[in-house]
């Protein structure tokens with residue numbers, strides 16, 4: 001298996017902290033969300049919003065640990081949801097802020113309740129805009145349509161590319177011309193595009209040009225343009241000046257309010273997954289450390305993207321030091337985090353700390369093989385750890401059948 005082909009981000013966070021004292025007693029696996037790091041991200045986003053007048057939403061699909069919404073709320077205009085439940089969570093937990101929703105397929109039976117929570121509703125097809133739009137408009141909602149500018153900026157990454165050929169996401173100009181009519185166009189307050197994934201603003205530039213070429217003629221009569229997510233704004237080295245220029249250009253040219261809805265950027269490098277070495281085995285000269293955390297269950301993007309997460313005190317794909325393949329305890333042969341060179345030899349019971357584990361983890365994990373769900377902890381700015389959840393056998397069981405206990 002080739003685990004060494006990907007770029008590996010650096011471990012960020014926990015600098016200068018005494019880890020042994022607070023982390024040693026934690027039952028593993030455990031997610032720890034770092035408030036100080038969330039605060040740093042929030043300040044970068046708030047600064048961007050202040051300088052440009054754009055509005056920034058938290059895409060809850062990436063991070064929806066709502067205990068941290070009060071910390072993030074002052075930096076954000078609100079939340080973005082993928083459907084009814086996230087919309088409700090945003091309404092309940094980020095009080096007084098905007099709730100936006102985009103779903104590729106709204107359902108009749110959910111729509112009346114969705115109207116209670118959402119301020120902006122973005123449709124994925126002209127058909128759904130016609131089906132639900134008049135009701136939503138009558139309820140005072142701001143309506144949008146997701147467009148597909150057919151501008152791929154992600155080489156060889158089709159699973160995360162909404163502009164890949166045959167994509168179901170967003171209306172192409174050809175379909176717009178075939179299906180749109182003046183009365184339906186009248187319903188629209190804005191357009192939405194989401195085409196990026198972990199990208200810099202250099203990828204946004206050609207995307208906006210494609211949006212202008214294909215849909216620019218409609219924008220002057222609209223109120224807003226949502227640039228979607230995938231902007232890695234809080235990553236070191238991100239080109240913020242270019243992003244600001246692009247936002248300002250859209251505001252000036254079309255007179256629209258600009259929204260961004262990043263998920264990753266809000267909680268980038270703001271969480272850790274703590275795990276312990278359960279066993280050490282060897283095969284063909286490869287030392288394998290079997291952890292109590294699973295790639296498949298607790299960090300599924302490691303296998304889906306795929307990518308190598310940063311680990312404190314270890315180099316991903318490194319050749320110097322003590323070499324281990326880190327793997328999970330499930331039955332899946334490919335439940336492997338990757339190959340790492342550690343500064344020290346590993347022993348059974350050792351703590352291993354994986355970085356950048358706040359995003360697409362706690363909201364995406366599963367109990368395959370009856371794996372326990374890791375508890376979620378808050379690392380307070382004072383250094384104190386506070387437990388937010390306690391999961392056990394009941395969560396595993398409740399998802400599988402009737403509550404007969």
Ligand SMILES: Cc1ncc(COP(=O)(O)O)c(C=O)c1O
Pocket residue numbers: 059061062080102194196197198228229230231261262263264265
């Ligand atoms: C419509 C939409 N908005 C926002 C996001 C958030 O993207 P990211 O977490 O990469 O910033 C996504 C991610 O898939 C998305 O599909």
